[in-house]
Amino acid sequence: MTDTDKTIADLTARVEKLLAEHPPAATDRLEFLRARFDAGLAWVHFPEGLGGLGLPRELQAHVDRLLARAGAPDNDPRRNGIGLGMAAPTILAYGTEEQKRRFLRPLWTGEEIWCQLFSEPGAGSDLAALATRAERDGDHWIVNGQKVWTSGAHKARWAILVARTDPGAPKHRGMTYFLCDMTDPGVEVRPLRQITGEAEFNEVFLTDVKIPDSLRLGEEGEGWRVATATLMNERVAIGGGDPRREGGMIGVVAGTWRERPELRTPELHARLMRLWVEAEVARMTGRRLRQKLAAGQPGPEGSAAKLTFARLAQQLSGLELEMLGAEGLRYGDWTMKRPEIVEFTGKDAGYRYLRAKGNSIEGGTSEILRNIVAERVLGLPPEPRTDKDVPWKDLPR
Incomplete structure (x- = not known):
């Protein structure tokens, strides 16, 4: 044996x-x-x-x-995707023993749902430009600012939060990473309605929120390094899955093709076959990525996987709409809802087409991910960054 x-x-x-x-x-x-x-x-x-x-x-x-x-x-992982895919590996990598033992068990069981307080109205793709401030007050930090596009904040008990603690340092060096109690005084969650009619995500206002230093993750000023690990895990969680063959959107579109022969044309058949092959390549690449992750930390490969996932989801949902013609324009229910989970493939074609537009924005825009792949995978010269060594407080905003 x-x-x-x-x-x-x-x-x-x-x-x-x-x-x-x-x-x-x-x-x-x-x-x-x-x-x-x-x-x-x-x-x-x-x-x-x-x-x-x-x-x-x-x-x-x-x-x-x-x-x-x-x-x-x-543990119904879809309910706590941010906790399982992003918070947990970051806490494991950078948390104290006390933090690991306090948070990982209720996170995994789903007793405590997590969200991500990263993006801001003026710092989305350029996360290092964030302006939310955390100022030291004895054994606590006082946090003020606004976050946006926060998926699941309306149901979250905890959040992973990046805030600026040293405005005199260059933007990548003056941030610190915290764990934020979403039930604390000063945390206000407001829904953001999207094109589907739902409000999966929110804007979050932080007003004099008091966070104990014991909830700091990593060293003071190390926020960019910790956040980068979180983002790499996020991109793997979104785009690097290992579904069964014909899982996800390709399965939905291929199923429609088989069940509705009257929709078929040679041109649609050629496009479906090309996308089927690309989806299978992405699936097998995701499996290789998961195997690589077993031996270490996620790298830029996750960005490539997420980039491919977004493109395929949009192309497949568009193909499905073309196949269905006028029937595909029907939309079931556009009333305001606060979904517990994002049921992407379980709704109608119109919903899938609209929701897929967000795939190239959430978890890092496709434009930013192409830069990461170009620089860190292909070794191409980086774009000029004139603000890299300028103190954050001196940057134009």
């Missing part, structure tokens, strides 16, 4: 023990999820005591299959 076979056998035994001690049919859902985390079966690649066993990331799929087969509940 190889070492891998022994590891898989040990994981199987751990799952069987969990199921025996906490039968899914007779155990409260939250109690089961907590027990799964404590057994190291939440994130097997995380350290022991923090939901994992220090094993390769790819072994998580084996655990998930066994638990799904037994009818065990999952």
